[in-house]
Amino acid sequence: MAALGKIRSRGKILIGIIGLALFAFIAEQAVESYNTTRNNEKQQVGEVYGEKISVQEFQKLVDEYTEALKMQQGQENLNDEQMNQVKDAVWNSYVQSKLVEDEAKKLGLTVTDQELQNILSQGTNPMLLQTPFVNQQTGRFDVSSLKKFLADYKAQKMTNPQMASQYEAIYKYWTFIEKQLRMQLLAQKYQSLLAHCLLSNPVEAKMAFKEENEESQIQLASLPYSSIDDSKIQVSESDLKAKYDELKPRFRQFVETRNIKYVDVQVDASAADRAALKKQFADYAKDLAVAADPSTVVRKSTSLVNYLGIPVSKEAYPADIAARLDSMGVGSVYGPVENRQDNTLNIIKLMAKTQLPDSVQYRQIQVMGASAEAAHKTADSIYAALNNGADFEALAKKYGQTGEKTWITTRQYQNAPSMDKDTKEYIASLNTLPVNAVKNIALTQGNLIVQVLDRKGMINKYDAAVIKKTVDFSKDTYRTAYNKFNSFVGANPTAEGIVKNAAKSGYRLQEANEVSTAEHYLAGIRSTREALKWLFDAKEGDVSPLYECGDNNHLLVVVLDKINPVGYRSLKDAQVKEIVKAEVIRDKKAEQLMAKLNGVGSIAAAKAKGAMITPVNQITFASPVFITSTGAVEPALSGAVSAVAKGAFDKTPVKGNAGVYLFQVTGRTMRPVKYDAKAQEQKLRQRAMQYASNFMNELYVKAKVVDNRYLFF
Template sequence: MAALGKVRSKGVLLICIISLGLFAFIAEEAFRSCESSSNDARQQVGEVLGEKISVTDFQKLVDEYTEVIKMQQGQENLNEDQLNQVKDMVWNTYVQTKLVENEAKKLGLTVTDTELQNVLIEGTNPMLMQTPFFNQQTGRFDANALKKFLAEYKTQGKTNLQLAKQYETIYKYWTFIEKSLRQQLLAQKYQGLFAHCLLSNKVEAQMAFNDQNEESQIQLAALPYSSIDDNKVQISDADLKAKYDEVKGRFKQYVESRDIKYIDVQVKASAADRAALQKEFAAYDTELASAADPSDLVHKSGSLISYIGVPVSKDAFPYDIAQRLDSMAVGSTSKVVENKGDNTLNIIKLVAKQQLPDSVQFRQIQVAGANAQETAKRADSIYTALKSGADFEVIAKKYGQTGEKAWLTTRQYQSAPSLDKNTKDYINSLNTMAVNEVKNIALTQGNLIVQVVDRKAVISKYTAAVIKKNITFSKDTYNAAFNKFSSFVSANLSAEDLVKNAAKAGFTVQERKDVTTAEHNLAGIRSTREAMRWLFEAKKGAVSPLYECGDNDHMLIVMLNNINNVGYRSLEDAQVKEYVKGEVMKDKKAEMLLAKLNGVKSVDAAKAKGATIAAVNQVTFAAPVFVAAAGASEPALSGAVAATAKGKFCKAPVKGNAGVYVFQVVNKTKRPGKFDAATMMQQLRQKEMQMAGNFMNELYIKAKVVDNRYLFF
């Protein structure tokens, strides 16, 4: 009881302690929850219709499409620009697919398996023509070839490990095509439904035909706005505010953007760096001239162009090199030449120039034995039999091969980084053999019995050793540039000081407006993702750290000048104010010119007021008139002319984009041609569909799309 009483006496204190404990527990859990949500948010590439996509899921889509592009273009790797295009394509496709799927779901639109099969059987969809199952002879997709492949795919991975990887690549490619086809068909269904909401009729078609084919010839009197000096026009703040309110809808911004000022320093080779490289090339000149096989020299030099030692077409070389090959003698070495276009020094040795086929059709039999002697004996036997008239395919099948014909084109090997001796011998043999000639080619791993069946497109081919190297700066040059720039930045910590003192220090301040998160880099400089991240987290007036970026040759500092939030840009925005001022200026000048033409009843009277007179022919309602005196197209003038009868003077002056006009209609004629209601209605419907094509933009705006790719890519 005493203990109980003691506890009761401390009741208030205990309640406080327990409350604090509970609060700490709740706060800790809330903190963990917030931290978890924050981490999740940091892993989101974007959001569409409230649905988020993580960086992991987006990367999977990018990888999938990258493999498709590699397969379509026959490339092993994609460069940075190509990868950026892939990322943009994946993002745009993802967003559009989500938008269409959302609308289709509301309407009950789906793509059934039967509909997909019908497209495959029909075989004319352009997407199907990019697959390995497209039949060149029929010009159609071969659905049976697809079925055969899918059946083989299930078994080849288990029975033939060599083919498993190839089959897996093709299977992934097909699943991408199938997915894309479904997306395309659903979008076509939705667009088709949307298209049937737009109709045309014969009355509208007749009016449109008349608008296109009724031509007017006029005498035009023009008073351009440029005829009045801007200094003679008084513009008040009230004028600007009134015009801004009138055209405010033009300034709505759907995506946040940022205006920046920045200093970009690109480090370039110094005079000493250039001299060192010139000395290096002087040595290459001597070595190339005496080298029987320049392979090792080109490799050791670090040349941007590989030497593979077989004849290739001009396409294998950069343009600046290709242009010089025909002017060189075989065996000669060129002078050292600087190419300012790609910032390189270049030297060429033309080893050989030959007239050879661009493509060769051939067939072959691989020969192998227990040892070299057995292989050679078997190859000689096959070669002798073929020379005596034996059937190539029959002998090939005897050795478990098909002996089928195949094509070798120059493009298949001319971009290779290197070729071993066996491959060189093989290619050179195929290039130089006559049609129907048979040859026994001895290789390290065995022999090949080869027969050339056909040769096509004989062209000039070149064996050329090229040393092309970038004119790069040295480490000392970079350090000197870095020290100079970093010292300047350290001495000018505010944006105001950086801008004020840049020119004195030899730096240039540049501007970029409306930078958005959709951009892959800042100010067109590579490897500026960190700067992009900083930009969209910084506050107005902030100065960034000094970034080393580009291809390790740029230094960058950024100043955040303004943040343009989603919504209507204000009149205080410099770009908006300039635009509004221009519109007010036109209105004021129009008032002055309209007053000047008040009471004018003829072209001659307008001329007396200072107007420029010109004859204008072929004026139709369907197209805006181009007025040479004002240097602008004037849709309002076209409408006024169409409404004025032949021989009549306009009822009132016309206020246009670049001036004020009066006119006399001299004549009206009809263009030759017969009205076809069906054709005209179809043209109108297509035009209306183009105008209605903005529906996707409307869906995009309403979907509240968030693009955070700049954080990751």
């Protein structure tokens, strides 16, 4: 009882303690939930209509597209620039498909399996012509070939693991094409529905035909705006405000961008660095001159150009090297010589020059055995049988091979990073064997029986040892540049300091405006993703850390000058104000010039007022006329001329883009073109569709697209 009494006496304290504990528990859960949400957000590449796509999902789409592109172009790898194009294409395709899918869902539009089958049966879609299922005789997509492949794919997957991997690559490519086809069909359905809302009629067609083909000839009186000095025009704040309100829709911004100032230091080789490299190259030249096999010299030099030791076409060499080959004698050495365009030092030794086929058709039988000796013995037997008239394909099938005819081209092997002895022997045999000749090639692990069936495209081929190296800076040079720039950044931690003192310290201050999250490189400098991430997390006036970027040869510091948010750019924006001011000045000049021409009733009177008089021909309502006297395209003048009768003088001055005009119509003729009502109406419908194509922009705005790719790619 005493204990209960004590508890009751301290009830308020206990309630407080329990309350605090509960609050701490709830707060902890809230913090954990917030952190989880933040971590999830950090993994989002972007979103469309509130639907988020994770970095893993986006990477999967990029991988699919990359593999498809490799198969289409026959490439093993894509460079950085190509990969950036892939990522842009994938993102744009993803966004557009989401926009169309959202609209299609509202309208009940879908793509059925039967519709897809109809496209496959027709076989004319350009996407289908990029697949391996094209009939080489007709040049059309062959749906039966596709069906056979899909059946074989299932069979090979179960019975032949080696072939399964090849089939898998083609299958993935086909599934990619099929998905793209479905997206394309859905977009076409939506666009077709939209197109049927845009109609034309015979009356409109006749008017449009006349507007396109009725030509006017005029005598033109021009008073250019440039005849009045800008300094003589007074512009008030109220003028700017009124013009801004008029032009405001022009300044709408759909994505947030940022304006920056930056200092970029590119580190170059010093005079001492160049001297050291030239000395090194002098030694390379001596070694190459006496080397019977230059492969060791080239390999030790770490040349940018690999040495294969076989004749290849000029295309295998850099352009500057290829340009020298025909002027060199076999065995001669050219260089060292510097190429300023690619910043390299170069040496060439021409080992051989010969005419060889660019492509060779051949067939082969691969011979293996329990040992190399056993393989050689079997190969000798096959070789003898072939020389005695045995059927090549029958022998190939006997040893579990097809012996099918195959073409090999120079391009297939000339850019290989390296080549072993067996491969060199193999390619040399294919290049030099006469047509129908058979050769037994002994390899390290077995033998190859090859027969050349055809040779095409005899070209010059070159075996050249090339040492090409970038004239690069040394560690000491980089360290010196880094320390100097780091001292400048440290001494100027504010935006004001960077801007004020950059030139004094020997650095060039540069600007970049309208930087968006869609950029791959900041200020066009490679490897600047960290700088981009900083930029879109910074505040106006912030100064970035010093970034080491580019190809490890750039030092960069960035000042965030201005954030341009989504919405309408204000008149306070310097760029906007400049545009508005130019428009106001043009309006005021137009007022003065129009007042000057007030009451003028003839071309002669206009000339007396200082106007330039020129004849202008072939003016139509449909095409804005270009005026040489003012150097501008003037749509308003084209419209005004069409409304004035032949022989009449228009007393109302026309305000144009570059001046004020008066004119007299001196002639009017119709072009000798036959009117086709149906063709003209179709043309108008197509034009209307082009105008309506901006619907994607409207959908994009409504979708509230977020692009965070810069955080990951």
